[in-house]
Amino acid sequence: MIPKLECNRVSYSYHSLDGETLALSDISFSVASGEFIAIVGPSGCGKSTLLSLLSGLTEPEQGEILIDGKPLKDSPSATGYMLQKDHLFEWRTIFSNVALGLEIQKRLDGQTKEELLEMLDSYGLTGFEHAKPSELSGGMRQRAALIRTLALKPDLLLLDEPFSALDYQTRLTVCDDIGSILQKTGKTAILVTHDLSEAISVADRIIILTPRPGRIKSILPITFPADCKSPLARRNCPEFSNYFNSVWKELKVYG
Ligand code: ADP
Ligand code: MG
Numbered sequence: 001m002i003p004k005l006e007c008n009r010v011s012y013s014y015h016s017l018d019g020e021t022l023a024l025s026d027i028s029f030s031v032a033s034g035e036f037i038a039i040v041g042p043s044g045c046g047k048s049t050l051l052s053l054l055s056g057l058t059e060p061e062q063g064e065i066l067i068d069g070k071p072l073k074d075s076p077s078a079t080g081y082m083l084q085k086d087h088l089f090e091w092r093t094i095f096s097n098v099a100l101g102l103e104i105q106k107r108l109d110g111q112t113k114e115e116l117l118e119m120l121d122s123y124g125l126t127g128f129e130h131a132k133p134s135e136l137s138g139g140m141r142q143r144a145a146l147i148r149t150l151a152l153k154p155d156l157l158l159l160d161e162p163f164s165a166l167d168y169q170t171r172l173t174v175c176d177d178i179g180s181i182l183q184k185t186g187k188t189a190i191l192v193t194h195d196l197s198e199a200i201s202v203a204d205r206i207i208i209l210t211p212r213p214g215r216i217k218s219i220l221p222i223t224f225p226a227d228c229k230s231p232l233a234r235r236n237c238p239e240f241s242n243y244f245n246s247v248w249k250e251l252k253v254y255g
Contacts, residue, residue, distance in 0.1 A: 010063035041209030080154030
């Protein structure tokens with residue numbers, strides 16, 4: 001079967017007046033349809049750069065990125081990108097915020113409006129359609145940002161530290177929440193995080209990067225028994241700490 005995403009020998013450098021900074025070197029991996037991948041690595045190792053390349057916002061200097069076996073630039077709306085800051089517009093209501101992407105793509109009609117209302121309902125935001133973002137908690141705002149991204153029905157969801165601006169307690173809840181939603185919808189997703197527990201609680205595989213220039217250090221498959229499926233259940237599963245120690249060891253050599 002053709003993978004959803006293939007990243008073949010991708011490298012990228014930033015060029016500035018001070019010279020060249022090699023951010024990523026020789027990155028290769030593939031992601032199956034419906035798989036949830038987490039990418040972890042030390043700060044500055046090129047994680048955000050990698051997601052930006054996968055979103056098509058930046059082009060690799062070397063190598064190629066394929067979606068469903070075809071070059072990424074042939075399917076410009078294949079990916080949905082969600083960032084650390086929720087980027088909700090404060091002057092718009094929650095409904096007009098989640099509808100923004102569809103509005104821009106001129107796809108807001110009776111049916112897509114109905115779908116948005118259903119998503120607001122299943123993500124616990126019913127009753128807040130007419131509220132402004134400032135009236136919502138951090139976790140609710142993140143869920144609104146997720147709806148806005150999912151409304152465009154991206155084939156591949158890219159998440160760049162989406163929970164890191166939240167306080168610890170909220171982060172746990174929202175990560176469990178969003179992880180479960182994505183598991184249920186069977187979305188292919190790539191989550192960048194510096195939080196190892198977060199990665200282990202949601203991912204099918206974890207890609208560990210080296211310090212800059214980011215290279216793939218290792219790829220660790222994560223499997224939990226059937227009764228430890230949700231992110232929160234995984235955290236309470238005995239296997240969790242074994243995985244934590246394995247990833248920790250891989251990263252610690254750089255400490
Ligand atoms: P991460 O997300 O893993 O923290 P980034 O992908 O943001 O890392 O950055 C990777 C490296 O590239 C960093 O060391 C950073 O200093 C460098 N970098 C990022 N953006 C630029 C830029 N616009 N110009 C020059 N260097 C950059
Ligand atoms: Mg980053």
